[in-house]
Amino acid sequence: MYDNQTVISRGRESVLETNKVIRNTYSLLSMTLLFSALMAFVGTVIHISPMVSLISSFGAMGLLWFVLPRTAQSAAGIGVVFAITGLLGLGLGPMLNHYLAMSHGGQLVMTSLGGTGVIFLGLSGYALTTRKNFSFMAGFLMVGLLVVVLASLGNIFFLIPALQLAISAAVIMLMAGFILFETSQLIHDPNANYIMATASLYLSILNIFTSLLQILGVFGRDD
């Protein structure tokens, strides 16, 4: 009897802890997305150059690789996540200006934004309601990411439009997988960290948005 009560109590504690991690992740994610949108707005208004955009991406990647893993267990990690998302948001400036200059660019940007929101909410909802464990996808996702980065590296120099389109489509599929994987980790991994999870989910959302914008930009052109 006592053992049963202990098991139930521990089970309840574990569920409460999981819910807390999920709640913290989504709260921080929504705040960082708002901050990133604000920085993207600043980036478009002040017309930052592609070079500044690339430098801000370098800064964000440096923080993501070298600073965030060391600060994720402390409150400083929250500031680092805001810095990463702010820099990446600012870096969107030239891309957004390019699409906004098209004849119905505003509609394209808003469609991509709405589409990204629907994809993220749908996938997160699916992972949270089914409570499936997607940890088996880790190897597949990392190999896919490596292939996509290699293809992107090649396309910097070859500039093949069809390859760019294929990369964008592959990125959306991969990031969809990462959203399922990361959300299931929040449920199933007892060591899940909400700051790292926020950074990972933010990157997936950002990549889906930019890739969707590229795809819709190609198909939505007037010519």
Added chain:
Amino acid sequence: MDTGLKILSAILLIGMLVFIFPRMRHALQNAPKGTRQDWLGYIIPLAAVVGFIIFLILMVKH
């Protein structure tokens, strides 16, 4: 894209490769293997995403 931007972008992507490679090796060695049912649970939402993107493409084309 000018040459300076291309070179900087390439450096960023090479940095990503350096960062991803050990993680990929670790994931391939340690991640559990998925069953047919597990993969089906991934393919169904993915198919929904593909369908949704086709819908968005048709929407912006008209």
